[in-house]
Amino acid sequence: MAQKGEVTRQRILDAAAELMQAQGFHATGLNQIIQVSGAPKGSLYFHFPAGKESIAIAAMEQSGRMLTTTLEQLLTATPSLAAAIEVMWRFFMTELEASDFRKGCPIATLTLEAAGEYPGIQACSAAIYQDWQSLLSRKLQAQGVPVEVADGKANTLLALLEGALLLARARRSTEPLQTTLTAAKALI
Numbered sequence: 517m518a519q520k521g522e523v524t525r526q527r528i529l530d531a532a533a534e535l536m537q538a539q540g541f542h543a544t545g546l547n548q549i550i551q552v553s554g555a556p557k558g559s560l561y562f563h564f565p566a567g568k569e570s571i572a573i574a575a576m577e578q579s580g581r582m583l584t585t586t587l588e589q590l591l592t593a594t595p596s597l598a599a600a601i602e603v604m605w606r607f608f609m610t611e612l613e614a615s616d617f618r619k620g621c622p623i624a625t626l627t628l629e630a631a632g633e634y635p636g637i638q639a640c641s642a643a644i645y646q647d648w649q650s651l652l653s654r655k656l657q658a659q660g661v662p663v664e665v666a667d668g669k670a671n672t673l674l675a676l677l678e679g680a681l682l683l684a685r686a687r688r689s690t691e692p693l694q695t696t697l698t699a700a701k702a703l704i
Contacts, residue, residue, distance in 0.1 A: 525563040527553040533575035537622035538615070541572055541630040541637075572626055573640045579622035580644035587651050597655045597704050601673065605697040608681060609690040617688045620681040628682075649674050656704065669703055676700050 531553035535544040546568060550557050564571045587604070594600040611619060619625075623644050631638035652670035657663060676696045683692035 521559075521563070524553075524555050524559045528555050528560055528563060528571070529575055529578055531555075532571045533579050533622060536572060536575055537579065537620075537625050538618045541568075541626055541634075546571075569630075569634050569636055572630065572634070573636050576623060576626055576637065576640045576644065580640070580647070583622075584644070584647050584651070587648060591651055591655045597652065597659060598701050600655065601700050601704070602697065604677070605680075605693050605700070608677070609684075609693050612681070612684055612690060612693075617685050620685045621678060624678050624681060645674060672703060673700050676703075 528549060532544065532549050535548060535552060546560060547557075549571065550560055553560075560571075564574070586607075590603055590607075591597070591600050594603065608621075623641055626637055627641040631641055649667070649670045652673055653663070653666040656666035656669055661669065676699060680692040680696040684690055
């Protein structure tokens with residue numbers, strides 16, 4: 517059983533991840549994280565003495581791990597990258613619609629807003645995106661695509677997905693994801 521401190525830290529992280537994915541880094545205040553998490557103010561400072569950037573990084577790492585695990589499972593369960601891409605894109609379409617287009621990629625939201633001024637957020641973002649690109653590249657390599665070609669295609673697939681998520685939020689429509697799904701499948 518998790519100790520009380522671990523449970524409180526997790527509640528803080530869950531609240532921060534949820535809020536920052538929907539409204540960004542700057543719009544999410546520490547008091548709002550405390551309110552949503554139900555944690556005492558002192559606990560926030562105890563678990564994250566370095567402040568808001570450290571909370572954002574921990575929330576990104578948690579969200580990144582969750583999405584990486586989902587992507588790994590998806591790539592393992594599907595026979596081809598084309599089939600995995602279809603499921604991935606559909607997953608994000610469903611998530612966007614369920615959140616009324618408030619939540620796209622949790623990594624992109626923080627990256628777009630805060631990576632330029634917070635090196636820790638930038639480094640965390642770069643590492644997560646590299647993990648995702650590597651997973652896609654390995655699936656392509658397993659299908660016989662040479663490493664250097666697979667890496668480039670994986671990078672392009674990731675860019676298509678992230679760009680489509682941004683456009684989908686801006687337009688409040690899954691159409692950009694539907695369009696790029698076709699392009700992504702053609703790429704592989």
